[in-house]
Amino acid sequence: MAKVGRPSKYDKKYIQTIEEYIADIPNKRNQLPKIVDIAIIIGVTEKRLYEWANEHEEFRQSLDNIKDEQRKMLIDRGLFDKDCNSTITKLMLMSNHGMKEKKDTDITSDGESIVGFNYIPNDKDNSNN
Numbered sequence: 578m579a580k581v582g583r584p585s586k587y588d589k590k591y592i593q594t595i596e597e598y599i600a601d602i603p604n605k606r607n608q609l610p611k612i613v614d615i616a617i618i619i620g621v622t623e624k625r626l627y628e629w630a631n632e633h634e635e636f637r638q639s640l641d642n643i644k645d646e647q648r649k650m651l652i653d654r655g656l657f658d659k660d661c662n663s664t665i666t667k668l669m670l671m672s673n674h675g676m677k678e679k680k681d682t683d684i685t686s687d688g689e690s691i692v693g694f695n696y697i698p699n700d701k702d703n704s705n706n
Contacts, residue, residue, distance in 0.1 A: 592635055
């Protein structure tokens with residue numbers, strides 16, 4: 578099937594655009610790096626960026642760098658910024674970065690701990706009398 582529409586205008590200079598974008602993020606207090614920002618800067622759709630990432634390894638790595646920087650900033654802000662919205666931070670880490678909330682399970686019976694039982698045979702059990 579022939580491709581329809583305008584041909585892709587991928588250019589290696591977009592990697593430099595992403596690097597500059599990431600480097601400028603610390604200057605923007607309330608901004609996290611986002612792939613959609615790069616789509617807007619370049620003037621294409623986010624879907625097109627992912628298509629380029631599938632076709633060009635170095636571009637995929639650049640998009641991964643955006644995700645890594647976002648994850649790092651979310652964790653740092655969640656830990657150290659008292660004005661950070663912890664609920665939104667947790668939601669973003671879980672939905673965008675595959676993090677999960679760990680829940681420990683305590684096995685009890687009627688509020689009492691279940692004690693394990695280990696049987697260790699002694700020499701008498703192994704004898705053939």
